[in-house]
Amino acid sequence: MDSRLANSWRLTVNEKNFIKTALQSEIRIDGRKPYEYRKISIKFGRDDGSSEVQLGQTRVMGIVTTQLVQPYRDRPNEGTLSIFTEFSPMADPSFEPGRPGESAVELGRIVDRGLRESRAIDTESLCVLAGKLVWAIRIDLHILDNGGNLVDASNIAALSALLTFRRPECSLGGEDGQQVIVHPPEVKEPLPLTVHHLPIAITFGFFNDESISVIDPTHNEEAVMSGRMTATVNANGDICAIQKAGGEGVTQRVIMQCLQLAIAKATGITKQIKEAVEVYNTERSLRKIKRHPTSVGTIVQGGQTQTSGKEGVSESPGNHIERLKQLSGETCTSQSSEERKTTSTDGNAKNLIRGPTTWDPYSKGVGPELLKTSLASQGTSMPNEKQDLRNEKKPGEAEVEGHHPEDANPGSSAINESLTGLQTKKERTLEDAVKPKSKRKKKASSKTGAS
Amino acid sequence: MEIDREDGRTQNQLRPLACSRNILNRAHGSASWSQGDTKVLAAVYGPKSGTKKNENPEKACIEVIWKPKTGQIGKLEREYEMVLKRTLQSICILTINPNTTTSVIIQVVNDDGALLPCAINAACAALVDAAIPMKHLAVAICCCLTESGYVILDPTKLEEQTMKSFAYLVFPNSILSVLPEESLLVGGERMEHGIITSVTHGVMSVDDYFHCLERGRAASTKLSDFLRRNLQRHQTNPSKAG
Secondary structure (H helix, E strand, O other): OHHHHHHOOOOOHHHHHHHHHHHHOOOOOOOOOOOOOOOEEEEEOOOOOEEEEEEOOEEEEEEEEEEEEOOOOOOOOOOEEEEEEEEOOOOOOOOOOOOOOHHHHHHHHHHHHHHHOOOOEOOHHHEEEOOOEEEEEEEEEEEEEOOOOHHHHHHHHHHHHHHHOEEOOEEEEOOOOOEEEEOOOOOOOOEEOOEOOOOEEEEEEEOOHHHOEEEOOOHHHHHHOOEEEEEEEOOOOOEEEEEOOOOOOOOHHHHHHHHHHHHHHHHHHHHHHHHHHHHHHHHHHHHHOOOOOOOOOOOOOOOOOOOOOOOOOOOOHHHHHHHHHHHOOOOOOOOOOHHHHHHHHHHHOOOOOOOOOOOOOOOOOOOHHHHOOOOOOOOOHHHHHHHHHHHHHOOOOOOOOOOOOOOOOHHHHHHHHHHHHHHHOOOOOHHHHHOOOOOOOOOHHHHHHHO | OOOOOOOOOOOOOOOOEEEEEOOOOOOOEEEEEEEOOEEEEEEEEEEEEOOOOOOOOOOOEEEEEEEOOOOOOOHHHHHHHHHHHHHHHHHEOOOOOOOEEEEEEEEEEEOOOOHHHHHHHHHHHHHHHOOOOEOOOEEEEEEEEOOOOOEEEOOOHHHHHHOOEEEEEEEEOOOOOOOOHHHHEEOOEEHHHOOOEEEEEOOOOHHHHHHHHHHHHHHHHHHHHHHHHHHHHOOOOOOOOO
């Protein structure tokens, strides 16, 4: 449609000059330094294998699904991996629906090469019946918002989705052992994929004047820059792939500098992805635990009340929105996400544990973690949350078993006693055997809801 | 007789609703709507100049693009696009910006039943966020008919698949007006009792269908209240150029 040309976005000459001049003094228009990455936040959906990554203003959603197919002739005992990129018209008015354009294809190829050629995913473990049936992994990348640097965000989305994906377990049966029975998730726990390492893509932009290079360009900078390079590296220092398709020529020194910088950034990003996946996995295992509504014996009555998450519209929707934003499947972000974790487990809560009646927010020695008491009805969730809390806050500490956990805030003995009492009544699970905790978190929204 | 639903809800109980607007930066208007586990993201761009070949250039045109969570775009997606387009065309004021196209893009984030109503609600909220002129809003609900003839609201995917039949119903939202009651009536009936869209699947008797309509109407009042409260709470950004 030629009238669409009128709708395509162009940067004005003034804006272009401003960006270039600012870069000469090492300032970028969003306030970053030239080698500073934007904030990454990784969230996961309810199902396994769906992730949403936000890199500054860029938003990408990654979905992983799988299917049993016939393998390729020349690789009869390897599974397949295919990546589909959708430059949704939602992300940018200039994206057209229909066949992917060249930048969409390039993005798909970069992510694909990073995963396939570097053998990040173990495809041999995806084989079910050699030569007959293998698992075909399909990664769909939906670009929701184009704020620049789609490649990096898509790569992180693909990796997070792959790490949280679970494929169904299948076994061979039948008379000749040639029949494949796929077990549904209720029968047998699905298995995660074998990921050897995480190839992280880092994009650099090059500008005309005096070989200025920036990392993680935004949308405006992409319109100004004259060359780009994407280096896919992993935390071990291996270079998995480099993509520099034309554009401004740069000296070898600059390339080496960029590669070293990429490796440094990759370690940070890998750590972030792993942390987010860890939180998701914990939350997922909490969800799997079968809950009995009457498991908690003593309930400490307190001042805070909160309605359970099942009500219909007749409940005050205002509270709902806040709570549900945390409830509705978003299980983790890159920052500490204990609140989210708790609230998502509370989605099915029927009974509630109230906080102690004599809770004073300004009493000395009560840390922010203690201010939030969990509302989970089932005590089994308690030890897990505390375990993660403990893991995140005091990694070097020795594990403490039993009902008298350490307390960093001695002034809150009242809370401790009630928690201890509660702890004795909980069902014991495997998590209990590892690290029971005393600290509990309350939904942040319950305070806003009640107040 | 009470129907036992898997997740413990009663017959007329909806799943928890959540709506947030202005979540995307590039889109002129965006909204995410979730009913329980079903979550849909809607983005609006518009109005842009020009209409498509077969469209009437004397009116504004609405274009809907439906993106499924995974897989190829097939006939089901095209059907949803068509239903959504016709619904939105009846609520938007098309004479204000003639010869323009407003694009509504729907992205399915998670499908756990009642997908089309969720998408219609999300599209409505996104249109409000983009400040597209509309006559009134639309609220959509899904009503399922069980074997025993009971109507349950807002089914999950499992319930939808096992039920005899279900209907997606779209009503105008409830009116809050200072005008006297009589002037609001259209043909002797209140305006919000009208149906904008109805899509049914499966076989149901006429009585059952009217029963569904009644229940749907009752639920639509609750949905309208939720929508109104939600829209009044947040203010939209004044400008989203580029």
